[in-house]
Amino acid sequence: MLDFEHVVFQYAVEDFNIIDDLSFHVEKGEFVSIIGPSGCGKSTIFRLINRLLQPKSGEIRIAGESIYQKKSPCGYMPQQDLLFPWRTVEENLRLPMEIRGGLSKAEMKEKTEEALKNVGLEAWGKKSPSELSGGMRQRAAFARTLLTGADLLLLDEPFSALDYLTRISMREWLLQQWEREKKTVLFITHDVEEAIYLSGRILVAEQMPITGLTSVSVPLGYPRGIETLKETALLELREQLIRKLRRDAE
Amino acid sequence: MKSTNRANLPAAILVLLLLMVWQAAAIGMDAAYILPSPAQVLRRLWELRKPLFCAHLPATMSVVGIGLLISIVLGLALAILMDLSPVAEKALYPLVIASQTIPTTALAPLFVLWFGYSIWSKVLVTVLMTFFPVTITVFDGFRSVRADMKDLMTSFGANPGQIFLKLKLPAVMPYFFSALKMAIPLSIIGAAIGEWLGAQSGLGYFSRRMMTQLDGAGVFAPILLLSAAAMLLVALVNLVERRVIIWRSNM
Numbered sequence: 001m002l003d004f005e006h007v008v009f010q011y012a013v014e015d016f017n018i019i020d021d022l023s024f025h026v027e028k029g030e031f032v033s034i035i036g037p038s039g040c041g042k043s044t045i046f047r048l049i050n051r052l053l054q055p056k057s058g059e060i061r062i063a064g065e066s067i068y069q070k071k072s073p074c075g076y077m078p079q080q081d082l083l084f085p086w087r088t089v090e091e092n093l094r095l096p097m098e099i100r101g102g103l104s105k106a107e108m109k110e111k112t113e114e115a116l117k118n119v120g121l122e123a124w125g126k127k128s129p130s131e132l133s134g135g136m137r138q139r140a141a142f143a144r145t146l147l148t149g150a151d152l153l154l155l156d157e158p159f160s161a162l163d164y165l166t167r168i169s170m171r172e173w174l175l176q177q178w179e180r181e182k183k184t185v186l187f188i189t190h191d192v193e194e195a196i197y198l199s200g201r202i203l204v205a206e207q208m209p210i211t212g213l214t215s216v217s218v219p220l221g222y223p224r225g226i227e228t229l230k231e232t233a234l235l236e237l238r239e240q241l242i243r244k245l246r247r248d249a250e
Numbered sequence: 251m252k253s254t255n256r257a258n259l260p261a262a263i264l265v266l267l268l269l270m271v272w273q274a275a276a277i278g279m280d281a282a283y284i285l286p287s288p289a290q291v292l293r294r295l296w297e298l299r300k301p302l303f304c305a306h307l308p309a310t311m312s313v314v315g316i317g318l319l320i321s322i323v324l325g326l327a328l329a330i331l332m333d334l335s336p337v338a339e340k341a342l343y344p345l346v347i348a349s350q351t352i353p354t355t356a357l358a359p360l361f362v363l364w365f366g367y368s369i370w371s372k373v374l375v376t377v378l379m380t381f382f383p384v385t386i387t388v389f390d391g392f393r394s395v396r397a398d399m400k401d402l403m404t405s406f407g408a409n410p411g412q413i414f415l416k417l418k419l420p421a422v423m424p425y426f427f428s429a430l431k432m433a434i435p436l437s438i439i440g441a442a443i444g445e446w447l448g449a450q451s452g453l454g455y456f457s458r459r460m461m462t463q464l465d466g467a468g469v470f471a472p473i474l475l476l477s478a479a480a481m482l483l484v485a486l487v488n489l490v491e492r493r494v495i496i497w498r499s500n501m
């Protein structure tokens with residue numbers, strides 16, 4: 001689904017490549033998390049995929065095609081929900097479809113309503129985003145991401161601004177959404193437990209600059225409950241991941 | 251509505267107090283050609299209602315209307331241009347700032363030489379005084395548009411036109427209304443100054459004529475009318491703004 005081939009990237013103001021000869025692959029339908037120390041370049045990887053930044057060399061492909069051949073190659077959900085305050089929740093969800101074009105008003109309305117129902121916000125479409133709670137806003141932002149129609153979703157720490165309990169229920173909720181929508185998800189987090197709970201595979205950014213991502217499989221099928229996190233194998237995995245990350249921090 | 255009435259109460263009391271002081275001072279001085287009392291001004295306004303409301307107010311308001319319209323169009327165009335192109339910003343921004351160092355009042359008699367007593371000499375004064383806050387405020391609005399929202403739009407595949415229409419335009423609206431509320435009083439002042447310096451009608455012209463006749467209350471009456479017009483127009487804009495922008499609180 002997503003291929004990075006020898007990608008090199010450097011911010012103009014810096015004198016080193018923050019991403020140096022990075023290759024990795026994500027299969028269709030996978031849920032993959034990227035973890036790594038703060039500031040190592042995780043969000044930069046996302047900005048490369050959605051073409052906000054151009055690599056110096058190397059190639060990024062989605063579904064076998066170069067990302068530069070597509071109009072909007074992926075659905076991107078940033079850390080802050082970025083719902084536009086001058087639009088109602090419903091109108092916010094419609095935004096990616098308005099931009100893509102090609103749908104009638106009625107079709108957009110139908111899709112919006114369906115999406116709102118899927119994320120449990122059917123009663124909130126006409127409200128202003130400021131009337132929603134933090135968790136609801138993230139759900140609305142997720143619905144908007146789905147309505148880009150992209151098969152690859154890039155979620156950049158979507159729950160980090162939420163309180164602990166909301167975050168836990170949003171994780172469960174996200175897995176249900178992923179199982180229903182059959183999308184490929186790339187998920188950035190700095191929370192090791194969150195990564196284990198959600199992903200089939202975890203990519204660890206161990207070095208800085210990023211020259212490669214270490215792939216660690218999570219030995220656990222789906223569906224998952226909060227309880228499964230207590231299994232010994234997972235506790236060991238958690239320790240192992242934390243050790244990897246701490247080594248970088250030193 | 252009730253709560254706004256209560257919020258205005260301290261201001262109303264202060265105005266009343268000032269008026270009382272003024273009235274007392276005017277009676278004490280007893281020189282109406284220099285300092286007429288508020289009561290005398292109101293009486294004069296009533297006596298002069300026919301020429302003031304039928305001839306001079308419409309004349310001034312047409313200068314204000316045309317001047318304001320040109321200022322808004324010019325201000326918006328400059329702000330959009332500077333937002334679109336960094337080169338235009340580098341070229342225009344210093345010029346726009348420099349334009350404010352022009353002593354408009356001193357130049358106005360020259361405008362009369364260029365345009366005669368036609369409306370355009372007054373419109374020019376008005377525009378010179380008004381376009382600046384519109385340009386700068388709206389341009390500030392463009393600069394305040396969040397980069398991460400722009401990135402989000404880009405990730406949806408939006409082109410520059412869509413980013414302008416669906417992100418920048420709505421984001422700039424509160425700034426536009428602020429600009430409008432600054433522009434209205436300025437354009438009225440501009441029109442009055444223009445008329446004061448050379449005109450055959452208008453409230454500014456009328457005030458000056460009363461001055462030559464040593465009619466103090468007659469000088470103040472049209473000025474009172476000008477302030478009232480400014481306050482009325484700003485209130486109108488507030489009303490429209492409250493309808494259009496329901497989301498300012500969370501920006």
Ligand SMILES: Nc1ncnc2c1ncn2[C@@H]1O[C@H](COP(=O)(O)OP(=O)(O)OP(=O)(O)O)[C@@H](O)[C@H]1O
Binds near residue numbers: 013014036037038
């Ligand atoms: N526009 C930019 N210009 C120059 N340097 C930048 C720019 N954006 C980010 N950086 C630098 O690149 C590095 C990686 O940034 P990035 O946002 O990808 O980190 P991150 O891994 O997502 O961090 P976090 O976990 O804190 O979100 C940081 O050290 C940052 O200072």
Ligand SMILES: [Mg+2]
Binds near residue numbers: 043
């Ligand atoms: Mg980041």
